[in-house]
Amino acid sequence: MKHQKRIIASICTVSMTAALAACASDKAETPAAGSANPQTSSGASAPAAPTSTAPVAISLIQPDLGRVWRDDNAVTKEIEKKANVKLNVTMFPNNDFNSKYNVLAASGDIPDISRLGSFDYQKYVDQGLYMDISKYLDQYAPNLKKNLKPELWELTKYKGKQFVIPYENAAGKEVPVIRKDWLTALNLKMPTNLDEFESVLKAFTFNDPDKNGKADTYGLGVTNSYSETFMPIFGAFGIAPGTVGGSTPVNSYLKDNKIYPIAVSAEYKAAIEYLKKLWDAKVMDPELFTIKADQALQKAAQGKIGYFTAWWSIAPQQLVQQLKMKEIVPGAQWDPIFPGLTGPGGKSGMLSYGNVAATLAISSKAKNPEAILKFLDYMSTDEGWELNHYGLKGVHYTTIEEPRTPEGQKAYDEKWLDPLSQIVSRQDLSDKVSAASKDPIQVENNRFIQAAAKYTLYQDVFYGIPLTEEQKSFGPDVAKYEEEMLIKFITGKEPLSKWDEYVDTWKKKGGKTLMESKVKKYNELKAANVGLAL
Known part of the structure; x- marks a missing residue:
């Protein structure tokens, strides 16, 4: 007999709930000159980081994930200021992303950062497209490494090397x-x-x-x-x-x-x-x-x-x-x-439905991998995560109990507030925000969400x-x-x-x-x- 199939809509419960209250958070170091010279996946040395303290240009490609990129977005401008970077972001529609990315991959000319489906990177690693970041996470991305579970890093290794940064997904569904x-x-x-x-x-x-x-x-x-x-x-x-x-x-x-x-x-x-x-x-x-x-x-x-x-x-x-x-x-x-x-x-x-929702890969041709990792590290701090998810405090949101101002709700509804929210994950903060919701519907949903997350998962x-x-x-x-x-x-x-x-x-x-x-x-x-x- 023909087995019944599920069509599952991806639901981001965090986006519908309250914002995380501001708290003392780790501050990312300003990307600056470094002596590191990370190796590419082929073993060749990547170009040394520039010595200037001027903002570092970083290119990023990702599916739009229902978001809209605006060059005048005050939120992304604040992220650029905090991380000392200048972002050049390309977003393709979700249903067209893979075909367009395949063309770029075939040419060997990809942006500095690629946001990919959970294990899609496996199709491209052997082409030498991505940098092995195994040895550089401790030095340039300590928050990022700390805030993602060890099993996530282990799951996303390829032939014993770490070519990608995992984005965590709630495995219990x-x-x-x-x-x-x-x-x-x-x-x-x-x-x-x-x-x-x-x-x-x-x-x-x-x-x-x-x-x-x-x-x-x-x-x-x-x-x-x-x-x-x-x-x-x-x-x-x-x-x-x-x-x-x-x-x-x-x-x-x-x-x-x-x-x-x-x-x-x-x-x-x-x-x-x-x-x-x-x-x-x-x-x-x-x-x-x-x-x-x-x-x-x-x-x-x-x-x-x-x-x-x-x-x-x-x-x-x-x-x-x-x-x-x-x-x-x-x-x-x-x-x-x-x-x-x-x-x-x-x-x-x-x-277990799997705890890797997506991955980030850094191009083996990236001119400043140190700055890229520091940027991603900032995005993983409490401050960076809160900023890229909820915007400017006092402008777009206030507290956990009243997460969005009218201006913030308008920006969220227009889908331009958080285009970078799917880059770096913090499941601990997502859970905290969800649990803090006072909305009766979300409170009821949370009973089932939290149960799904707490079972032993095979x-x-x-x-x-x-x-x-x-x-x-x-x-x-x-x-x-x-x-x-x-x-x-x-x-x-x-x-x-x-x-x-x-x-x-x-x-x-x-x-x-x-x-x-x-x-x-x-x-x-x-x-x-x-x-x-x-």
Whole structure:
């Protein structure tokens, strides 16, 4: 069957919330003369930094990200003054950025700084376009290095070298949610483990939680796809298979220097056994595997299911705000299941959607890499981050409680206030700003955002590793087979006694070949020497 697909809008919650209050912050050093002579990716020495204290010209290219560049922007002029630079910024429309950048990359003539999609830099590094900045971060960008988690730097290394600066993304996106009012009506507590979860689902299905005298509810349902709804159950067995049925399946984990493909693992089989038990107990919506996303949302809004897992915004925004669920079902209340469902081995967790949203690369031909790194370092300080996100204090915003002045709101609405806000990330400050919001809608959203961020997150070991040709060739057939057999095992159309036969067929359909190619690519890019447990 054709797997349901998600179209996810990128939401910047920080931009909609309050500004960070001014506080004592680190001051970036004024870019000045330096004796450093960083090496390019090819090993050649970059030109020495000029000795003048005049503003340093820096060129930057980035997707517009819904922003507009204005040369008379007082905010960017203040950034230039503080960092002692003169910026020359080129912004292309998001949907046209990659094609235009490819042309520049092919010519070898790129700006000093390139803002790229998460792992897009991997396509260009071997062309010698970017500078290896590994040895120079401590000296010229200490704030930048300190304010980004070590794992982000490690994730974005290429063949053991650091060619890019990562931009952090919140990796936890999805939340298992439950009808809190149903728990109250049935005198049940929030489930904390799989046994309690099973009992709650049975009560939601058979004990008339909505008190309408009809057998018209199910414990477990969906709002988009069954893969999401099953996620915390797989997480309770210590794995995160991701989107079952995706065209290029490889989700795997690393243990004892070997990579294990999840779809044929013992943990995956154990999770399926539990899911089959729920199916046999008739606590799952029987349309679970076939219902379309819009129909599933309507069913949830009409109060027919008591649990699902989906993007953090589904319950507070789509169901409650957009579909007016509380008008349809007065008293309906969704709560995150937190801290999660624990499995027989004491594990609990959710899928990580990856914490690298973008990267910055410095051209190997940049004339003053020292000044570039110092500029980016300033942008990472409290003062620099606040300025590039919210503008001039007293002009564009005031305090956390009242973030934007009328002038600031007008500038934000006209999309020219913060064109540089997507250059350097500070997830800690973003979280602080979001949590400080007094807006009732944002406060409700934060319950789900914060829950999504606090689960244990399982990250695919191949996160950031590009597709291999074998993965492209064999992936669709393997994915189709994985999904087909998952459904058959759960619904009983195939007995789990055929598990070994499933594993053998999975390998023959190309699963083993594509995994071998991924492990080879992993070792190459990570400068590692891991094996394949298959």
